[in-house]
Amino acid sequence: MALIKLLPRCLFQVAFSISFLLGPTLGGGLKVRFYDKSCPQAEAIVRDTVNSYFSQDPTVSAPLLRLHFHDCFVRGCDGSVLLNSTRTNKAEKDAKPNQTLDGFYVIDAAKAALEKACPATVSCADILALAARDAVSLATGFRKKMNLTKENLYQVETGRRDGFLSKATEAEAHLPSSDDNIAILKANFASKGLDSRDLAILSGAHAIGTSHCFSFEKRLHHHYNGRGGADPTVHPRYAVELLEKCRPGNSTVVEMVPGSSTTFDTKYYELVARRRGLFHSDAALMEDEVTRGYVYSSLKLPASSFFVDFGESMIKMGKAGVLTGKSGEIRKNCALVNH
Ligand code: HEM
Incomplete structure (x- = not known):
């Protein structure tokens, strides 16, 4: 009897704790x-x-x-x-x-x-x-x-x-690190409320921009993973092309999508499907059923459908751990807390 009496309160407390824990993560207040x-x-x-x-x-x-x-x-x-x-x-x-x-x-x-x-x-x-x-x-x-x-x-x-x-x-x-495997990437994204599909979609951000050679060079060299040989997930011809572009020193950058680094589109997925993703983490999308499925489907669908997906996943990402209501502050200068 006492147990039954206690139950609703316990449930309420559990629900409260869960909503307290999840509230900010789910973006309540936005x-x-x-x-x-x-x-x-x-x-x-x-x-x-x-x-x-x-x-x-x-x-x-x-x-x-x-x-x-x-x-x-x-x-x-x-x-x-x-x-x-x-x-x-x-x-x-x-x-x-x-x-x-x-x-x-x-x-x-x-x-x-x-x-x-x-x-x-x-x-x-x-x-x-x-x-x-x-x-x-x-x-x-x-x-x-x-x-x-x-x-x-x-x-x-x-x-x-x-x-x-x-x-x-x-x-x-x-x-996340550019060397992360699919299991690590999925776990990291899951901890921000993002699933495997979001991982595949948000990785599509690599349609634009550049990367420094030091962010991926390790996978092109012979001792990748200490096993001898380069990263098997990079196409050998692409590895050679990249090595030719990367000059010694720390400043060389290459385009994520060669020839199209300022246009946001689905070419990234074409490259990933052909083992021409720049990072091991890009190539890793081919190692999971859901993420691989998204890569392949984006090759068949119009880019407008990727844009819709991208918007939905960005909205989800934008809810991660937000401060709303009376929490936090409105900074006057973005680089400094107010005082
Ligand atoms: C999936 C895990 C991810 C990893 C491991 C990763 C890693 C990286 C790395 C290493 C760079 C190159 C940095 C440099 O050397 O200059 C980069 C660039 C970039 N990343 Fe990611 N990233 C990931 C996901 C994302 C997501 C989710 C977004 C956005 C929604 C994003 C947007 C970008 C953009 C736009 C660039 C180019 C930046 C520039 O040109 O200045 N990345 N990323």
């Missing part, structure tokens, strides 16, 4: 057009800023897309990737996998314009989410051809707030 009343021009300001940089240099899209991903995978989408290190703390920005991030100046320019229009209203975490969407939308060469009349690929949910902490050690622990 909504489309969150700033409609508080700063109606917010999205236009971000779009115009991204647009003005993109029109001078279309390579700006890739780093902006990557910034939002690196923000969301460490401590949730809370702008932690933008904070500077201090005397006593090494921030995410200075972690090894983040040394190749770029595009901070675009976020800072958008923030400066937003602070003029609506002071202390729009979070840096939301600017990252909006800028990533705008950057990809602009890079979608197909948009006109596919008769996609909408201005943007997808609608961004906003209402995130900025966090107070940023730790290099967390970036090193949580960001």
Whole structure:
């Protein structure tokens, strides 16, 4: 009897604990057009800023897309990737996998314009989410051809707030590595509420941008995995082509998709299917039924269907560990916490 009496309370407590734990991860509190009343021009300001940089240099899209991903995978989408290190703390920005991030100046320019229009209203975490969407939308060469009349690929949910902490050690622990196998990638994505299909879709971000040779060179050499021989998942001819492009020193970069690194489309999947993905983590998509299935299906479907999928997975990623309501703050300067 006593047990029965206790049950509802226990269930309530369990439900409460689960919702407490999952609440922030599931993005409760975010909504489309969150700033409609508080700063109606917010999205236009971000779009115009991204647009003005993109029109001078279309390579700006890739780093902006990557910034939002690196923000969301460490401590949730809370702008932690933008904070500077201090005397006593090494921030995410200075972690090894983040040394190749770029595009901070675009976020800072958008923030400066937003602070003029609506002071202390729009979070840096939301600017990252909006800028990533705008950057990809602009890079979608197909948009006109596919008769996609909408201005943007997808609608961004906003209402995130900025966090107070940023730790290099967390970036090193949580960001995926280009050498990761499919099991590690799936587990990492699952910990952010993303399934295997999302992994396949979001990896499609590698349709744009470049990589430093040091991020993948190891797989081209003879002692990959200590077993002799290069990574068997890279096509031997592609390995030779890449070795020819990569000059000694640390600065050489190559396009993710040769000849098409500023156009967001499905060529990435063609390359992955032909063992010409740049990273072991790209090739790993062929090792799982779901991810391989997505690679093959994207070869048959129109790019517009990938765009829809990409938008849905980006919205899901954008909910990871967000701070909403009264949590966190709205930073005045994206690189510094307010004081
Ligand atoms: C699946 C696991 C992933 C791994 C292991 C990975 C790893 C990497 C690495 C090593 C680079 C090259 C860095 C350099 O040397 O310059 C890179 C670039 C890039 N990544 Fe990923 N990434 C992954 C997923 C994603 C996702 C989910 C997105 C976005 C949604 C993304 C967007 C990008 C973009 C756009 C670039 C090019 C950046 C530029 O040109 O500046 N990546 N990634």
